[in-house]
Amino acid sequence: MSTPRTTDDATQPESLKVTPHDPRYFAVIDKRFNKRFAASPDYIRLVSSTEQVMAAVEDAVREGLRLAVTSGGHCLEGFVCDPEVRVIIDVSPMKRIYHDVERSAVAVEAGATVGETFKALFDNWGVVLPLGEYPGIGMGGHVPGGAFGFLCRQLGLAVDYLYAVEVVTVGPDGRAIPVIATREISDPHRELWWAHTGGGAGNFGVVTCYWFRAPGAFGDDPAKLLPRAPESITTFKAEWEWRDIDAASFLQLLRNHGSWCERNSSADSSYASLWTLLEVHRRQFGKIIIRGVSTADAGAGRQVDELLAALGEGLPAPGGRELARMSWLEFALDPFPDLFGMPPGGVSVKVKDALLKKRLDDRQIGVAYEHLTRSDVDVMGGMLGFASYGGWVNTVAADATASAQREAILDMACTTGWLDRREEAANLAWVRAFYADLFADRGGVPVPGEACDGAFINHPDTDLADPAFNTSGVPWHTLYYQAGYPRLQLVKARWDPRDVFRHALSIRAA
Ligand SMILES: Cc1cc2nc3c(=O)[nH]c(=O)nc-3n(C[C@H](O)[C@H](O)[C@H](O)COP(=O)(O)OP(=O)(O)OC[C@H]3O[C@@H](n4cnc5c(N)ncnc54)[C@H](O)[C@@H]3O)c2cc1C
Incomplete structure (x- = not known):
């Protein structure tokens, strides 16, 4: 499909695997915002690179264990805590935010929180995205749902700035496939990008990275790729x-x-x-x-x-x-x-x-x-x-x-x-x-x-x-x-044929 992004951790193929005997297991369980639901998976994989996500997904599929992904833990329903979920893949160690010169966009890994993203955009380039209102929300689950916040009336939704997304999908044979999908009309994977502009999280694969660039923006100056942050x-x-x-x-x-x-x-x-x-x-x-x-x-x-x-x-x-x-x-x-x-x-x-x-x-x-x-x-x-x-x-x-x-x-x-x-x-x-x-x-x-x-x-x-x-x-x-639902159903059938990524309100394949 496409070559996964390489990161500093790419040389380390194995992610951290923690079980209920490990205090780090409870740190992931405890970060869930809505205490109405409690997760109790067999184990949690803390992933730091696209390769680690691929290995974690393939392991769970091979073991026949239902999996769910988490980023910031702010889901309002029990999608991650479903008692049938036996493996949680936590992307929160993936937090890099950087200017991607090749794609002329700002890359934000899916484990960054909204607050970490606001801070990096402001400190590095004086820019902003119209993300949600709560700094603890994870970008992994937030962006695919459209994402609105304090600045939406003047800047729109965060997905209106989404240029590309990297998703680890699972093929019919259970192998993990990393795909980078962009909004370019010529991109054969464009529908997968579109599905991440409001189709909801936890439907198609594990998002590892987003790239943001305002429509019509171009050039190699990251300060000009996104809206300027408010003066005050x-x-x-x-x-x-x-x-x-x-x-x-x-x-x-x-x-x-x-x-x-x-x-x-x-x-x-x-x-x-x-x-x-x-x-x-x-x-x-x-x-x-x-x-x-x-x-x-x-x-x-x-x-x-x-x-x-x-x-x-x-x-x-x-x-x-x-x-x-x-x-x-x-x-x-x-x-x-x-x-x-x-x-x-x-x-x-x-x-x-x-x-x-x-x-x-x-x-x-x-x-x-x-x-x-x-x-x-x-x-x-x-x-x-x-x-x-x-x-x-x-x-x-x-x-x-x-x-x-x-x-x-x-x-x-x-x-x-x-x-x-x-x-x-x-x-x-x-x-x-x-x-x-x-x-x-x-x-x-x-x-x-x-x-x-x-x-x-x-x-x-x-x-x-x-x-x-x-x-x-x-x-x-x-x-x-x-x-838009029939279109999302086609994307689901194409990219998640085994329905690996599912929850109580997930897209059902066409
Ligand atoms: C206090 C609070 C304030 C909020 N304010 C706003 C707001 O202002 N604007 C707004 O738009 N929304 C808001 N939300 C909703 C929030 O955007 C969603 O709940 C979002 O899905 C949370 O993402 P998360 O990663 O923190 O949650 P998680 O619980 O980790 O995940 C939520 C869902 O996303 C999936 N998911 C997480 N990471 C990934 C990934 N890397 N790849 C694929 N799927 C993934 C999970 O499997 C789950 O289905 C708010 C929620 C709370 C609790």
Whole structure:
């Protein structure tokens, strides 16, 4: 196929193999973000080169053991922790980030985290990619899901910059085959590249390396191959006390917020440089919080004031307004510590995502009020979140990448988190009932249409494939991939004929 990239470790064919008797085994198990799922493989392979990945994959296939790959450990579902998984291949030792002169692109190995990638891009070349919001996420699992973040409204998705990908695939005979697939029209492997621009992780092979270059960029200066990092970042936060909010003011607030997003989410909006998150916590938490990030430098304060004025129209004024200016890197490596800080031992979470083309309608806002104020349940970690979307994301054609959702203005999620396993049932029941009622007129799910744009595969939710929760008649893969699914199925049949790389929401071959 293609010659694997050579790395410093290429001379060392054997990766580190650790079993439950080794403390390094538990380090890999423990890094899983969502404590709802626990992995217990027979062994873990810590791989440092493409050759080591090939050997690890071939061993597992020959031994007849189901395998899963991990990078940052931030999967929201139990794909890596599936009890049938007997071997985990951990790519996190592969972290090199370098300028590849030959490909005229910036290479990022799949074991680097989002934070490590932001830092290397900024420190070495002053550039940025619009990656996700949490520095601990691994590039291995993040990028193939499309990858959106704080800068998406002005720069689009991270996959809009993906030039090439190296994937270790498995042929019909069980042999590992490294393939480098690029976006070049003449590349015979181009479909494999396309499948990694939103087709979801864990479907086709083990990704070892990505190459990034902005569309239309060229030359040998890496500082010009990707967008320049923001000059500065201004963060803001303001909050309403739930005790000041009744059903009427709640309706007003969510109407104000949704209408603002409808008006200000085109790529040429002067607010494309503003990203926001509305956190509508359950009333028992006490607060509704609006926060966000502006890259408008000197104009950021005015931008934030205008937003808060629009959101607060007809409402009690939000309190605790905070504004802070810092460098892009300082922010990106520790964004919103009060939002992302985790208690010792971590949390269990359930996230139910939907992409919206329009604001929630008044019936849905009423549903949200009811579930967020229910006093017959104790679900302290329950929340309805709205991350602003759109802008440059929506300038790309739906079939240009496998990230088909190019009309949404909001990424909405019903989420909940808990610390004690005994709280799981109540939390799951609450979040599922909330989501089902929100989309009750669409079979309980955000069926793509005038108001919804399906769901985002980087926030997978196995309920969407469960007829108990999805009664719409629209299959889970249409919600995630829309018209792109048959094309992904062909890629799957071509590159993973033995279905070695599979999980609860993986692509099924055509
Ligand atoms: C706190 C938090 C914040 C998040 N914020 C965002 C955000 O802002 N934007 C966004 O787009 N997403 C976000 N996500 C979702 C995140 O992008 C996905 O969960 C992503 O898949 C995590 O990748 P990982 O490598 O860390 O996870 P892992 O659990 O290691 O892997 C996740 C999936 O990817 C597969 N995988 C991992 N490495 C490879 C590889 N090298 N080759 C092939 N398959 C691989 C795994 O098998 C698994 O199916 C967030 C998740 C969390 C928990």
